[in-house]
Each structure stands twice: as C-alpha cells, then as structure tokens.
Amino acid sequence: MAAITSEALFPGFCCECGRLFKMPQNLPGGLGSVAADLPFNVLMGRCLCPACVEQFRAVSAPLCSHCGQPFVSPQGPDHVCGQCSEHPFRFQSARAVGLYEGGLRSVIHQLKYHGRDQLAAPLGRLLWQTLIHYWEPCRFDRVVPIPLHPRRLRERGFNQAHLLIRQWPAIAAAAGLPMPSDWIDNRLLKRHKETLPQTGLKKVQRETNMHHAFCLEPNRCIRNERILLVDDVMTTGTTADSCALTLLCAGAAEVRVLTLARAVL
Numbered sequence: 001m002a003a004i005t006s007e008a009l010f011p012g013f014c015c016e017c018g019r020l021f022k023m024p025q026n027l028p029g030g031l032g033s034v035a036a037d038l039p040f041n042v043l044m045g046r047c048l049c050p051a052c053v054e055q056f057r058a059v060s061a062p063l064c065s066h067c068g069q070p071f072v073s074p075q076g077p078d079h080v081c082g083q084c085s086e087h088p089f090r091f092q093s094a095r096a097v098g099l100y101e102g103g104l105r106s107v108i109h110q111l112k113y114h115g116r117d118q119l120a121a122p123l124g125r126l127l128w129q130t131l132i133h134y135w136e137p138c139r140f141d142r143v144v145p146i147p148l149h150p151r152r153l154r155e156r157g158f159n160q161a162h163l164l165i166r167q168w169p170a171i172a173a174a175a176g177l178p179m180p181s182d183w184i185d186n187r188l189l190k191r192h193k194e195t196l197p198q199t200g201l202k203k204v205q206r207e208t209n210m211h212h213a214f215c216l217e218p219n220r221c222i223r224n225e226r227i228l229l230v231d232d233v234m235t236t237g238t239t240a241d242s243c244a245l246t247l248l249c250a251g252a253a254e255v256r257v258l259t260l261a262r263a264v265l
C-alpha cells in the first residue's frame, strides 16, 4: 500500500488568502537536488494555494543595472534608472527575487511576525537561486545579513535575514562550492541606532534617519573584501545604502545587495 503522507491527510491553509487547500502531491521531498532550479510555485506550494502561488511576479529584466528596480515596460535592455543617474547608491548593485506583494509578502510576514521559521529553508533556497543567477557565489569574501537593532532582535528573537542564509554553506557545499566557515558573517555589522520605519519618510528624512545607523564590530578588518549584503525586503534602498557606506568606509572593495523582495514603488 502506498504511504499516506501527513500532507495528504491534512490540507494546508494558504498564507495569503487563508483558504484551505490540498497540497500538490508532486512537490519534492525536502528541497530536492541543489542542481535543479526550483520555481516559486514548487518551493512555496506547501504554504500558498495554487491560485495565490501563481500571482508571484519575479523581478526580471529589463531592470536598473545599478539598483535593480524593474522597469514598467517589458521591452529593451537593462539600463541605469533616473534616480540612480541623479543620486547613485553607494553599493555597486542590488538584485531581488520578486516583487513585495501578494503571496511573497505574506510568506515573509509569516516568517518575520508569526515565527514560521520552517519558511526560511524554501525562501533561503529561492534567494540562493537568485544569487547564482546574477553572481558567482565565490566572488564574495563575506555574506552579511543586514542587522536589526539589539532591542528589535530581543523582541523578535531572530534576524530574518540571517535565518534566510543560514543554510547557504550547506547548499554551496552540495553544489561543489565549499565556502570558508566564516563566509556567513552575522557579527560584522552592528545597528547601533534605533531608526523609524523608512516607509512614508521623505528622501532627506530617510537619509537622516539612517545616518550612522550602522558600525563595524571593533577590531574587524575587511580591507579589499567583496561583500554581499542580504535582507528580506528592499524598500527605498536607504538602509542597504547606509550599510554599504559603513563597509566601504572600513575598506571594503565592493558591496552588493540581495533581497527576497523588492517594494513596488
């Protein structure tokens, strides 16, 4: 007799619309082989119903070659957007998996605010796939999750950006790309200023809000290192920019940014 999985017995509630749904039976056990690129609907098929999972919109070309903001028109090559031409960010480039809306926003909320940390593995896998789409992982000397303020970290109990990339060394090793043990560096950056939510602030207010918000752990040397900053969501980019400035002032050669989601501005 074929084994009856718990998933077949217990349908799931969709994170986005709240409806009960029967999970697809063809989802791979665990996360499957690292060689295969698993699409969003497969990775998220256990927590979003078939209708909601199909609403996902990937960040795809054409996009701003600097900040990664996708252009409205689907035609033409990547180029630098108007905002980056006038006020370029200090990081070299930023890329994201998908737009911050619908099912992707809901699963990020479930991870961050409802403690569903089992979502970190499939979301981290998505993030890894986007990393290798744009860059060679070994080009980065260090991968740094954007830190929370210590008070926020105490309240939440975890840094969601760190949760997302915790499994990357295992994925990298399985893909034949062993990384140094300190590749994921959760202690390099500190957030020593409590900041207001960036949403709703004007550009000058955002910059004042984030000014000197981050510092380096004492006695750390990152001279000439190439660093990847990781976060769950990029909204205006000011937070990542402030981190990048701190790292570049400390001697980093290059700072790039990868997020799960990109706010629709």
Ligand SMILES: [Zn+2]
Pocket (backbone or CB within 6 Å): 014, 015, 016, 017, 018, 019, 048, 049, 050, 051, 052, 053
């Ligand atoms: Zn749904």
Ligand SMILES: [Zn+2]
Pocket (backbone or CB within 6 Å): 064, 065, 066, 067, 068, 069, 080, 081, 082, 083, 084, 085
């Ligand atoms: Zn741009």
